[in-house]
Amino acid sequence: MSKENKTISRRFYEEVFSRGNLAVADELLAANCVDHNPPGPGFPPGREGVKQVIMMFRSAFPDLQFTVEDQIAEGEKVVSRLIVRGTHQGELMGIPATGKKVTIGLVDILRMQDGKIVERWGQADLLGMMQQLGVAETVGQAR
Numbered sequence: 001m002s003k004e005n006k007t008i009s010r011r012f013y014e015e016v017f018s019r020g021n022l023a024v025a026d027e028l029l030a031a032n033c034v035d036h037n038p039p040g041p042g043f044p045p046g047r048e049g050v051k052q053v054i055m056m057f058r059s060a061f062p063d064l065q066f067t068v069e070d071q072i073a074e075g076e077k078v079v080s081r082l083i084v085r086g087t088h089q090g091e092l093m094g095i096p097a098t099g100k101k102v103t104i105g106l107v108d109i110l111r112m113q114d115g116k117i118v119e120r121w122g123q124a125d126l127l128g129m130m131q132q133l134g135v136a137e138t139v140g141q142a143r
Contacts, residue, residue: 002073005112009078012110012117013066020058025051030116037122040093050120060097061086066106076113082106084124088133095135102132 008028015024029047039056043049058064064086072079084106088098104125111119130136 001075001112002078004115005076005078005110006071006073008112008115008117009071009080009108009110010068013068013080013082016054017057017064017066020054020064022051022054025054028117030113030118033116033118033120035120035122037120039126056092057086060088060090060092061102062089063087076111078110078112080106080108080110082108095133098133098135100133102129104129104132 011024012028015021016028025047029050032046033050034045035043035050035053038049039053043052064084067083067085068080069083070081082105083103085101085103087101088095090097105128106122106124108123109121110117127136131138
């Protein structure tokens with residue numbers, strides 16, 4: 001199962017996040033999947049909430065690219081270390097477009113069941129993203 005689960009997770013990052021193909025999201029995500037780390041309140045549960053998160057980030061970063069650097073799979077879970085790149089060309093969580101390019105790291109854990117993603121845990125360098133966008137201070141800037 002591990003090899004098949006890695007294939008599912010790669011499709012999720014490459015086709016859904018990097019290309020914005022929400023039809024593939026419908027194929028890969030269980031209707032009642034749980035995202036344990038949504039970017040904020042107000043997102044509905046399940047597949048529709050995950051799709052809204054994807055649309056939010058793709059609207060803000062139309063050239064969004066997820067690159068899988070490493071993957072480890074065991075049983076139902078796949079752990080991926082990714083590099084995420086994009087140019088901030090649209091509003092994101094109240095932050096107007098800056099035109100700045102960002103590169104951040106992300107570690108994601110997906111749990112699969114019956115060929116579908118049923119749970120997701122993720123840790124992205126959102127502070128680093130905010131610093132690159134110029135809306136958060138870096139350590140050298142703080143007093």
